[in-house]
Amino acid sequence: MNQSHQGIGMTSQRTRDRLVRRIIEGGVKDHRVLEVIRQMPRHIFVDEALASRAYEDTALPIGYGQTISQPYVVARMTELLLQGGELKRVLEVGTGCGYQAAVLSQLVEQVYSVERLQPLVEMAQRHLRKLAIRNVRVSHSDGEWGLEDRAPFDGILVAAAPEQVPESLKEQLAVGGRLVIPVGPPGRQDLLLITRTEEGFQQQVLDYVSFVPLVGGVS
Numbered sequence: 001m002n003q004s005h006q007g008i009g010m011t012s013q014r015t016r017d018r019l020v021r022r023i024i025e026g027g028v029k030d031h032r033v034l035e036v037i038r039q040m041p042r043h044i045f046v047d048e049a050l051a052s053r054a055y056e057d058t059a060l061p062i063g064y065g066q067t068i069s070q071p072y073v074v075a076r077m078t079e080l081l082l083q084g085g086e087l088k089r090v091l092e093v094g095t096g097c098g099y100q101a102a103v104l105s106q107l108v109e110q111v112y113s114v115e116r117l118q119p120l121v122e123m124a125q126r127h128l129r130k131l132a133i134r135n136v137r138v139s140h141s142d143g144e145w146g147l148e149d150r151a152p153f154d155g156i157l158v159a160a161a162p163e164q165v166p167e168s169l170k171e172q173l174a175v176g177g178r179l180v181i182p183v184g185p186p187g188r189q190d191l192l193l194i195t196r197t198e199e200g201f202q203q204q205v206l207d208y209v210s211f212v213p214l215v216g217g218v219s
């Protein structure tokens with residue numbers, strides 16, 4: 001990576017290593033995920049004015065009332081998806097600035113990501129191009145309906161919280177596929193892991209998390 005991706009001062013490797021240590025303390029164990037977080041230049045995904053805070057373990061504003069997810073949560077959700085074995089096709093709902101999609105791109109074959117706000121679709125595409133990431137397709141649509149023409153998926157990761165699990169997302173899982181999704185009212189949601197089996201679906205509640213709400217329709 002070139003100098004601007006490497007970062008200096010508050011975006012240096014030392015600062016990134018400190019972030020990874022915090023994520024390990026939080027309980028994330030998967031070395032592949034930790035290594036990708038260590039390498040990924042998160043400061044590229046936020047406004048320049050916030051670049052010095054890019055390696056804090058917190059969500060940050062990205063405009064349009066949305067946020068870049070907390071790195072710990074990105075790491076945890078990615079780890080949960082990967083525990084199911086090798087992933088070829090993954091759907092992300094709620095691209096935002098594209099950080100989670102970029103992390104996934106290093107660990108799976110093909111990422112499809114959908115976002116309901118057109119300016120964020122363009123922002124994410126810009127960030128991914130800057131990093132020469134080519135295995136993420138971002139599209140402008142309402143992710144509540146999944147992405148039927150690309151289904152089935154080995155993994156689906158939802159980065160915004162609905163009040164209930166949308167049936168269409170479950171239906172677009174391959175057998176053995178995993179859906180990681182925050183569910184519940186604003187402020188406090190359960191992070192669910194839903195696995196599709198030959199017989200149906202298994203569901204586990206894993207953590208409490210706080211995501212922006214999943215909103216219907218596009219704009």
Ligand code: SAH
Nearest residue numbers: 068069094096099100115116143159214215
């Ligand atoms: N994945 C991002 C976090 C995005 S925040 C990251 O890596 O930081 C959640 C995003 O979900 C917001 O950009 C919001 O606009 C989007 N969103 C909310 N409801 C949606 C829906 N129904 N379909 C697609 N995107 C949605």
